[in-house]
Amino acid sequence: MENQEDRETEDVGGPESEPGPVTTRIRARFGDASVSTGNAVGCESVIAERDALLPFMTFLRDDPELSFGYLVDVTAVDRLPLDQEIRFAVVYQLYSYKHNRRFSVSVPVPEADPRIGSVVSVWPGANWLEREVYDMYGIVFEGHPDLRRILMPDDFGSYPLRKDYPLHGKGERDNFVF
């Protein structure tokens, strides 16, 4: 089938794939080694370092060739059972209205020290999104103006979307007091 041939030649990612325009621009600014990038089904992505997150994100927003003005979503991944050294990753989905382009940033966060800088100062819309990640995964966003639980009760005590949290909970639903 004609379509299938198209698909075979399509760039489906991996480290060897041709860098897209966003990747090229990021490498020009931060150097080849600083970030590892991917390009799957036409959407570029990058694995960024959490220590230099804010300057990196600000660059993505302000650089005229990138202009990722819209933070679509912030979420996290728990990679239990560990097939990666670092358990969590915070994932940022970005969109540029100017270039009609999407981009995804993944930032590894270790279990022993689940902290990451808040991007509320870059995109104010990150406020509730980061609160949800904090609520569900227990990842602390440093510099967040109001880091409280957003879905679960304030005194819930667990992080329910972590993979080692049981589906039926630890008795919270039967033993809560009010």
Added chain:
Amino acid sequence: MGLEDQLQENVMTTKVDEMVGWARKNSLWPMPFGTACCAIELMATLASRFDLARFGAEAIRFSPRQSDLLIVSGRVSIKMMPVLKKIYDQMPEPKWVISMGACASSGGVFNTYTLVQGVDQYIPVDVYIPGCPPRPENVIQALMKIQEKVAQAKAN
């Protein structure tokens, strides 16, 4: 008999309990506690096709202080349960509770960490409606069951 002869058909003798029960059962004021999809079906029950007004229960009050029938329709999470309890406590006596749908009655398919597995753990329920969601006919039947119960209640 002297007095009844004189008053003839203008007077009916009955018991206070029965009189009050009859009045109450035909003027139920529901408080809808709709937290999920079941509430949509409850709205359909109230609307013109099924028309809960035929049973005297069309005066839906969103203020618990004016209601005597609490209809819990939908999922109740552990964060919502204190709210439901407060609403129940605010309703003046006498009051009745319908637990509508699988979720309110037992947690339904949501056997998860945050969902109360049946509101009857925390508030008394008079009538349960099975179904996901129950059809309006089920809701009407539940209301009629409540009416039977109301009619039998003591006046004070």
